[in-house]
Every structure is written in structure tokens, then in C-alpha cells.
Amino acid sequence: MTIYDISRQAGVSIATVSRVLNGSTNVKPKTRKKVMDVIEQCGYTPNAFARGLGLDSMNTVGILCADSSDLYLAKAVYFIERNLRFGGYHSILCCTGYILEDKKTALALLLNQRVDAVIMVGSNFVEADAGDNQYIFDAAKQVPIMLLNADLDCNNVYCTMCDDFKAMQEAALAMIKNGITDILYLYNSTSYSGMKKLNGYLSACIMKDLPINKQYQQFFSGSREDIDGVCRFLSDLRKKGLEFHGVLAAEDMLAAGAIKYAKLNGLSVPGDLSVIGYNNSLLTTCSEPEISSVDNHLETLCSQLVKTCIGILNHEEMPQKTIFSGELIERASTDFNINSIK
Amino acid sequence: MTIYDISRQAGVSIATVSRVLNGSTNVKPKTRKKVMDVIEQCGYTPNAFARGLGLDSMNTVGILCADSSDLYLAKAVYFIERNLRFGGYHSILCCTGYILEDKKTALALLLNQRVDAVIMVGSNFVEADAGDNQYIFDAAKQVPIMLLNADLDCNNVYCTMCDDFKAMQEAALAMIKNGITDILYLYNSTSYSGMKKLNGYLSACIMKDLPINKQYQQFFSGSREDIDGVCRFLSDLRKKGLEFHGVLAAEDMLAAGAIKYAKLNGLSVPGDLSVIGYNNSLLTTCSEPEISSVDNHLETLCSQLVKTCIGILNHEEMPQKTIFSGELIERASTDFNINSIK
DNA sequence: TTGTACGCGTTATCAT
């Protein structure tokens, strides 16, 4: 079933059918109806490949994501895909993993498929070593690149992010204000966004004249699902003599590990240990007590990112960087109303 | 940069370039080298749209998924996408939500994109009312349809699933054998797979001559992320006078709610309440105590599903149904070694 | 308002 079949059955030329299909105004209502009827009756839909070839676009966007099974990234992918589809775009998903070479390969794959744009979900796509971002610069010469939670100065690269620095700073300040001065900062990513968070914590310490101690900045290198591992990690820290009455975690999973650690060691939360996580994920409410966490408004971020993306594809003027604020959601793992003295 | 440019620069016809590109044997090594060099040097890659038009395929599979941010479905999507890509296929993701009309719309969208096959992730795509599955039957006339965790008898529809009936039955039997006879069965989905699990529980009761009591089959209709809601739900049940020393949950989230309920009500787990979840997700280890859960070997399921899919696309003979077993992973929310008497 | 004819970049079928 092609446009020729329709044109023949409707007794018009393919040009007219095409015009009807694409909503051109230059077609007599009567003719339009006639054509529409045939199309309806045959259940005809234009061949997407042929269309793509002619228009050099299949209205498809590539989504690059290290691991779409990650609690946070999965949500991002979900929001992005939905927004794209509602905007008339399809999504090709590529789960790249965290290895640079694999990311490059996946990106090349998408470009070969002639996607209209590429969305990189997660700060892990921007490498600390600037030279390692060349693959993004190169790609940006072909299609617009949208970055979620990352910052990269480059033509045709658009960034939508949360101000993780400020959000983490505020979380730290809230704890310090509460009288907790020995705060363990726990992180598991050194990505762009990861470093912003760390710096937010450090800046809060500096603002409040707390000593900066490397011992209190602990990097956890295990898997992203290994809550038990985090728990053991913290127990080991304590055994080594490190004292802490607060845990600030760059990820809810790490915070959940801290809660578990407290329970297994008979510490009360927040009495003996205050805990704040990051991402405001499912983990915050499945824990007992529930975990205070920074919400970085992922849905808003994604919606804005897609809006920017589609705007660019429509050749509209769009901001190169869009920054939202985070928000501390207080739950039972902290008690900022009472000034507990340690 | 087209195949014509390459042919001109290499001093051959486009036919030869195409042959080189597609690895035809009928080309002189020397010519091949000459062409390859030009291709290399120009960084040429064939236009995917033109290729698609000619071959009527862009090696793309559509993935339909109600909610790719769901813990379980997200993992499934992740495994499927990776397996497909390693097999040379791209994935177009469509998050449909749980409304039938939206599923139909999304499926139609994929078919219009001329995907080579459609994978439906999650049992929720098969409706209880047989007539509501007509949209799947219709689609199967155009492309092969792969179902994960669902069962549908139809030509060109292939099912890969876990034997949820047996897995849940075994979980129930393990509890009963442990002396727990008042088991609350908690579920939140009446999909195909959901009913299999429920029946597994019921059959175990029958096998062990336990009375079947509707009161003990509780449907929780809240959101899939509302652990707190589950917790309240259970507290209400208890207030209404329902006694139970075991909870069998069709989803880890429900089990996590049960753990929370126990803790808030001063019940010891597994002393006063034994709990078993389903899916063996992250939630099982982030809880304290950790939750016993049925693992349905999702990664294996997905890998097999994609294998079948690619096999079909290669016109190989493939099984229409593939069924794996589940496995009860015992953790601290149950203690099947000691026979505790209630 | 409508129709003709060409171009989009491949693959594949013929010849040679």
C-alpha cells in the first residue's frame, strides 16, 4: 500500500495525496475529503523510511544512558522518552555502560542512524579529562547534543541541570546549623555533578569554619546496588576510629547503607546519627526511619531538556544552559527542629 | 558524502562500492582495498534511511513498556536493549503507561516506524478480557511480537516467561512447612503473571489443607512506589482484627511495606512475622532485616527473549514459548531452619 | 487547485 495506490483509488495525483497527508491548505475541501476517505478505508500510513530519506529525518532522538536500570537514570529516561513522544519524536535508547570507548561506539551508532539529536542522560558522559570530551564536540558538529546534569561549553551543546553545588551546600549547612560538626561525606561518583556536590559540602564546612579533613570525604567504589557493601564500609570506618554524627551522601543508596549501619550498630537515627541522601528516590521511604534527601526535580529537568531540544530542532532560539534549584526534603533521618548537642 | 562520491574517488561504480560495503565476495582484493581506503579516508557511512528504504528494514526493534522507571521493568528494558544492540539491532523505546488505549497508540506508532519486531515488556500488556488483546493479534500479522512474562496463544507471538505459579507455590509451601498457617497474600496487579502468582499461593494452601479465606488475599491498589501506603494498609488490616504471621507479597515493594509495618508495630521479623517478596530487587537488601524474595532470573529471561527474537528475524525455527523456573532467595525476613511455632 | 517529474541514497538485477 503506497501513495500511488491511494492516488489511483482516489482519482488524483500523488502530489495531492501528499498534500492532504501533510496538511497543505492548497487543496479543495471536496478533494481532501475524497482522499481522506480512501486513506481511512485502506488504513494507509506513509512509509517512514521513504519519508526519512526525502526529509533526511525520521523524527528520532537518540538517548544515551550509562545504565537505564539505575533508579535515578531510569526515571530520567522515562520522563525524557514520554516528553519526546508527546512532542512527536521517537527515542532510540542506548545503554552504554561507564566505559568511555563504549560511549563513543554507542554515540557513533546513533549518528549513523541519522538521529535528529542526541540526549546524554547523566553527568557521567562528561569526563574530567577535557580531551576525553572530544567525542561530544565532534558529534555536536552533526546534531544538537543535550546534556542532563552536566556542563560543557560547546557550540550546539545544551545543558540542563540542577545546581547540585548549592543543594548539597544547603543540606550540609542544615546539618551544621543543627550542631553536627563531624559530618562524613560519602560519594560514589567523581563525575561533573559528583564533584559539584562534594564542593558544596566543602564550601559549607569552610563557611562555618569547620576543619576540612580528607578522612571525612569517603569514596565508595562498589556497585550502585550494594547497600550492604556501604554498610560494611561504614562499619570498617568506625572500627578504624573515625567518629561521625552526620552522614551526607551523594546518593540515596549510600544514605540507605548508613541507616543500615546505624541499626546494626545500635545507633539511633537521628539521635546518634543524622543522615541525608540525594535524589529523593524510592530508597528514602523504604528505609526505617525514612531518609531526608535532596530532590533535584528530575521531572522538571527532563521536561525542560526536551522542550529545549525540540525548540532547537525547530530552529528556535533556546538557552544554552538551564539551571534549576534542588530542594531538601526533610524526613525522619534528621531532626532540624531540635538542636541536639553532640 | 554519498556512495556516488566514493565511487567517483575510487574510480569504480557504485555497485562495486555497495558490494564492498556489504562484504560481497565477488570483488577483486585490489579493488576492495582501493575502495576501502577511500571510505576510510572520507569517514563515509551509508545513509541509514536509504538503506532502510531499499531493504525495508532499519534493524530496529520496538520496546513497549508500561513504565521504564519501575524497578523491575527498568532492568528488563536495560537487559533487552543491550542484548539487541549486541545482536545488531536498535531499540525504540515507548513507555505506554497502563491504559489500554495508550498501549494501542504506542504500538501503532512503532508499526508506522516500520520496526522489525515489537517486544512487550511486562505481563500487563496481556489483558484479562481476551477481546482486549485483539490489538496484539493484529500487530502480529505485521511483525513478530515478543512477550516477556506473559502468555498468549497466537501465531507470530513468542512468549518468554518465568513459571510464576510454581515459584510462588514453592514460596508459600516453604512458609507453611515452617509452621506458618495464617499467611497474608498481598498483590497489586491482576495481570496474567499476577494471577499466576495468586494461584500459586492458593494451590499451596489447598495442597496443605489450609482454609482458603478471601480476607487473606489482599489487593493493594496504590502506587507502585508507595511503601508507606502499604505499611498503613497493613496496619489497618490488623486493626480490623486480621491476624497473620506470614506475608507473601507479589512484589518486593509490598514486602518492604510489610517489614516497615512490623517495625512500627513492634513486631519482630521473622519471629512474629515472616515475609517473602517477589522479584529479588534492590528493595530486598535495603530493608533491615533483608527480605527473602523470589528471583525470576530476569537477565536470563531477557537474553533468551532477544535470542528468540533475532532468531525469528533470521527466519530460523524458534520455540513459541520458553519457560524458566524461579528461585527463592532466603534472607533474614524468614527463618526456615528453625520450626517456630506460632 | 492539481499534476508531472525529479531527487533522496541505497540495494539488487541484469548485462558485459
Next chain:
DNA sequence: ATGATAACGCGTACAA
């Protein structure tokens, strides 16, 4: 082993 050429199905400039 290689080249010329016809599909593939659509959008669109141009002609009518």
C-alpha cells in the same frame, strides 16, 4: 569481476 540501471515510496519545485 564490474558497471549500468531499475526499483524502493515519498516530498516538492515547477508547470499547467
